[in-house]
Amino acid sequence: MITSFYMPTRIVAGPGALATIGTLARDLGMSRVLVVSDPVISAQGFHAEALAALAEAGIAVARFDECGIDARCSYIDQQGERVRREGIDGVVCVGGGSVMCTGKGIAIVATNRKPMAECTGVGRFDRKALPMIMVPTTAGSGSEVSQWTIVKDEERHLKLLGGGPLSFPDAALLDPATLRSLPMHVAALPAVDALTHGVEAYLSGIASPLTDAVALAAVRLQQASLRASITADDDRARADNLVASCMANIACGNARLGHGHALSLPLEGQLDLPHPYGVGVLLPHVMSFNLAVLPEKVRPLAEALDVETAGLSRQEMIAACAEAVRALYADIDFPDRFTAEQLPRDRVREMAARAVPGLYAGIAAQGFDPATAHDRTVIASPAARRMTVRQAEEIFERCL
Template identity: 85%
Template sequence: MITSFYMPTRIVAGQGALGTIGTLARDLKMTRVLVVSDPVISAQGFHSEALAALSEAGLAVSRFDGCGIDARCSHIDEQGERVRREELDGVICIGGGSVMCTGKGIAIVATNRKPMRDCTGVGQFDTKALPMIMVPTTAGSGSEVSQWTIVKDEERHLKLLGGGPLSFPDATLLDPATLRSLPMHVAALPAVDALTHGVEAYLSGIASPLTDAVALAAVRHQHASLRASINADDDRAREENLMASCMANVACGNARLGHAHALSLPLEGHLDLPHPYGVGVLLPHTMAFNLAVLPAKVKPLAEALDVETVGLTRAEMIEASAEAIRALYADIGFPEMFTPEQLPRDRVREMATRAVPGLYAGIAAASYDPSTATDHTVIACPSARRMTVRQAEEIFERCLG
């Protein structure tokens, strides 16, 4: 099997990394930049310090602080036009996953001169995005090292993915100072998303020894640092968790994402469920589903989740791994099940059929007719095991208890 591994993003990590942002922007030949953020992050002290550092380095700074819980096509298209109109030459994102996806979309649209909707799918644009610097303020989506951006098409109630080698960020700054103001319940959401990235990369049907090594290390470090990073005032744990979430996306950026993301997509698009809730609740179930056909990967993943494997059968290791994730959820205040309001039981079948196009279909998902799906229709997904609509329905049911 031919494998490929590509990671062009420069990663600068550690205490004080944010202070290098001005120099880094100049190194990338930026002179007039759009700084993308949201109303909460833009009020933080570290955001002001970053703006000051950019100004001191001689850059002209424009701002967009209007990002919401999802990256939205309307914001991206409006700001992409603004970037062209004001002749800006760089995009700097300071925020969580939605901020970084918004900024990445702006950088794509600005140079390709077409709406974000038309840039979704795999490699659906021809011109390299504007130079980008990412400063994640959660640990995290991993979008800071990802070629992909996930956006919401408000008109069609779809969550769409777009990207390719032309949309990798040029650099990212991982500074634990950006995590200090996060409330516990807020920090838990992206942390679970990052754990999902590591696990799904490891269980991918296109995984390689390179992605396996990075994914397992990410899961191990995430599991070891998450509790202290979220529950305690521990900068060392925050630093480790930031690096682990970054590593997880390096892995899944090459090995792709799996069933938790594919099944979560319709919940996000049609039920407005926040992304981390969707993938996190699904993870223990989709992980067990795929491990059933990957016997050689059961023990290494269990050990990365700190399971004592001596004397356990493979089936017992799989169950213990799922329990380790649930125990972690309990300790960081993350839910194990969907509520009936989040996923109404009478819409389970519909959500299973809407999951069929998968995460990587892009705008082609808009032409898919869910009524054509049968129990045996397969969910489009690079995970190691094929999943049918009926199996997806069963997993949704288990997530409702």
């Protein structure tokens, strides 16, 4: 089997990494940048430090601080036009996953001169995005090293993914100082998202020894650092968790994401469920579903999750993996079930059908009619095991 592994983003990690942002921007040829953030992050001290470092390096700064929970196509299109109009030659993102996806979308639209919705799918644009520097302020999405951006088309109530090798960020700065002000409940959401990235990359049908090594190392480091990163004043754990989330996205960027993300997508688009809740609640179920056909991967994943495997059968190890994830959730106060408001029981079948196009369909998903799906229709996913609409429906039921 031919395998491919590509990771062009430069990663600078550790205490003080943020101080290098001005020099890095200058080295990338940036002279006037758009700094993308949100109202909460832009009020933090480290955000001001980043702006000061850019100014000291002689970089002119324009700002967009209005990102919300989702990366919205309308914001991306407006700011892409602004970037062209004002002669901006680089994008710097300081924020969580939605901020980085917004900035990445702006960098794509600015050079390709078409709306973001038309850039969704795999490689649906042919011009390299503007140079980008990413400063994640959560240990979660891993968007700082990802070619993909997830956006919301507000008009159609769809969550869409777009990207390709032309939209990798140029640099990622991982500084634990950016995590210090995060409340526990805010820090938990992206951390769970990152865990799903490592696990789903490991359980992908296009995984390779390269992606497996990175994915398992990410899960192991997350298991060791995630709790303390969120619940204690521990900069070392924060630094490790940032690196682990970055590694998890490097793995899934090459091995792709599986059923958890495919099934979560319609919940996010149609029911406005925040992404981490969708993929996090689904994770124990889709993990068990795929491990059933990957006997050689059960013990390594169990050990990465700190499961004591001695004397356990393969099926017991699979169950123990799911319990280890749920125990982690309990420690960081993350739910392991959907409420009736988050996923109404009378919409379970519809959501299973809407998952059929999968995560990577992009704009093609807009033309899909869920009424055409039947029980045996297969959900598009690179996961190791095929999942039908009926099986997805059963998993949703178990999540209620």
